[in-house]
Amino acid sequence: MDLITMLKTMLDGMGGTCAIFFLTLLFALPLGMVVALLRMSKVKVISSITRAIISVLRGTPLMLQLIAVTYGPYYLFELPVAKNKLVPVVIAFAINYAAYFAEIYRSGIESIPVGQYEAADILGYSKIQTFFRIILPQVLKRIMPSVTNEVVTLVKDTSLAFTVSYVEMFTIGKQIANSQSSFVPFVVAGVFYFVFNAIVDYVMGKAEKAMNYYQ
Amino acid sequence: MKKILEMNHVQKSFNDNTLHVLKDISMSVSEGEVVSIIGPSGSGKSTLLRCATLLTEMDGGELLYDGEYAAKNDADGRSVYSGKAELKKIRSIFGLVFQSFNLFPHYSVLKNLMDPQICVLGRSKEDAQAKAIELLGKMNLSDKAEAYPCQLSGGQQQRVAIARALAMDPQILFFDEPTSALDPELTGEVLKVIKKLAEEHMTMVIVTHEMAFARAVSDRVIFMDGGVIVEQGDPEDVFGAPKMERTKQFLKNYGQS
Numbered sequence: 133m134d135l136i137t138m139l140k141t142m143l144d145g146m147g148g149t150c151a152i153f154f155l156t157l158l159f160a161l162p163l164g165m166v167v168a169l170l171r172m173s174k175v176k177v178i179s180s181i182t183r184a185i186i187s188v189l190r191g192t193p194l195m196l197q198l199i200a201v202t203y204g205p206y207y208l209f210e211l212p213v214a215k216n217k218l219v220p221v222v223i224a225f226a227i228n229y230a231a232y233f234a235e236i237y238r239s240g241i242e243s244i245p246v247g248q249y250e251a252a253d254i255l256g257y258s259k260i261q262t263f264f265r266i267i268l269p270q271v272l273k274r275i276m277p278s279v280t281n282e283v284v285t286l287v288k289d290t291s292l293a294f295t296v297s298y299v300e301m302f303t304i305g306k307q308i309a310n311s312q313s314s315f316v317p318f319v320v321a322g323v324f325y326f327v328f329n330a331i332v333d334y335v336m337g338k339a340e341k342a343m344n345y346y347q
Numbered sequence: 348m349k350k351i352l353e354m355n356h357v358q359k360s361f362n363d364n365t366l367h368v369l370k371d372i373s374m375s376v377s378e379g380e381v382v383s384i385i386g387p388s389g390s391g392k393s394t395l396l397r398c399a400t401l402l403t404e405m406d407g408g409e410l411l412y413d414g415e416y417a418a419k420n421d422a423d424g425r426s427v428y429s430g431k432a433e434l435k436k437i438r439s440i441f442g443l444v445f446q447s448f449n450l451f452p453h454y455s456v457l458k459n460l461m462d463p464q465i466c467v468l469g470r471s472k473e474d475a476q477a478k479a480i481e482l483l484g485k486m487n488l489s490d491k492a493e494a495y496p497c498q499l500s501g502g503q504q505q506r507v508a509i510a511r512a513l514a515m516d517p518q519i520l521f522f523d524e525p526t527s528a529l530d531p532e533l534t535g536e537v538l539k540v541i542k543k544l545a546e547e548h549m550t551m552v553i554v555t556h557e558m559a560f561a562r563a564v565s566d567r568v569i570f571m572d573g574g575v576i577v578e579q580g581d582p583e584d585v586f587g588a589p590k591m592e593r594t595k596q597f598l599k600n601y602g603q604s
Contacts, residue, residue, distance in 0.1 A: 245449075247445060250445070250449065254402070254438070257466060
């Protein structure tokens with residue numbers, strides 16, 4: 133197999149990689165906010181349960197969670213394994229990353245001085261207005277570096293989808309490497325992740341800069 | 348004269364009732380009156396202000412604005428607060444200027460003044476902007492409309508905070524040690540603004556450590572210590588001829604008598 137064919141074959145898998153990446157962000161970013169708010173709930177039962185779930189999701193390997201979501205329904209309820217593996221893969225990724233994002237959001241929300249809430253309260257803002265107009269914009273600015281970290285990790289974590297034989301770039305690269313006894317596909321994969329993350333860095337850096345108009 | 352604020356038999360404790368901060372405080376403020384509250388740290392004056400502005404819930408006692416109950420006592424003498432709708436209405440009666448300004452850092456000065464008017468009072472953008480610009484002029488900050496709070500000095504930030512409170516057209520304005528977070532050379536510009544408001548007969552309650560200022564602008568001075576009102580009256584009487592030993596002692600420490 134020549135390099136061009138190899139690249140072309142692997143390029144086909146990049147669609148799968150990008151699908152995991154963007155769908156995970158699409159679901160995990162908002163889901164994380166819901167989880168963070170549940171985690172900070174004043175109702176003890178809700179916050180405790182949420183904390184326990186976050187602890188399990190952060191304390192066990194994502195690879196294990198991928199396998200559990202993909203094959204768990206079959207072993208537990210004898211349900212057929214999903215034909216399109218993208219569904220269980222994105223579910224597992226979204227839930228796992230939501231747990232991490234939730235903790236980032238929570239730390240951000242808790243870092244906002246209580247005076248901001250009090251000022252909004254005195255001026256007559258409703259709770260919802262206070263959150264969306266006053267608190268959230270400041271939280272987003274503060275958490276940008278941590279979110280960038282997670283997004284960079286996500287790019288690399290997409291390669292874990294090979295454990296449930298979901299076809300993405302790394303799965304294909306591994307197959308070619310095996311059949312051709314070549315190390316080149318791994319180099320290609322490495323370059324791909326590096327370039328992907330360089331783009332992520334650039335975009336997030338721009339976003340951070342855009343929020344730098346105040347301190 | 349119409350009473351804007353009335354507080355009756357206010358009680359407040361912290362730490363499971365072990366720290367009795369306010370012990371049966373009663374006070375009222377009439378329309379156009381400027382009242383200063385002075386006293387040592389821990390005397391309960393800031394807690395009183397927080398109770399008056401609904402930031403802290405009273406344990407017992409009544410709170411009325413413009414004759415309407417924000418809280419009244421139940422049979423056991425515990426404070427029971429009015430419903431959400433009534434409290435919302437009552438919140439529109441007063442404003443508060445914080446010691447630490449609490450401006451919204453992500454909004455420009457102009458937006459800090461406009462956003463609450465639009466979001467809370469439902470004013471049009473044009474009306475809100477006109478009001479904001481008028482108030483910035485009054486605060487000598489017309490050239491800072493587009494600046495962000497972090498670009499301003501403490502004194503400028505506090506004047507923006509005063510303008511933001513005034514933009515909501517409160518009937519009474521509270522100040523919680525408005526100059527305590529400022530460098531000494533910046534307190535003057537803030538005190539000047541408050542003095543100007545006093546001359547316009549804005550109803551105000553000012554918790555302050557600036558004794559000379561309190562003496563100059565107030566219609567009435569309240570001296571608090573240990574969670575009670577020790578003495579109150581005309582500033583010339585309280586500062587010039589205090590009746591109570593505690594007041595004398597306190598003013599002596601401040602070099603005011």
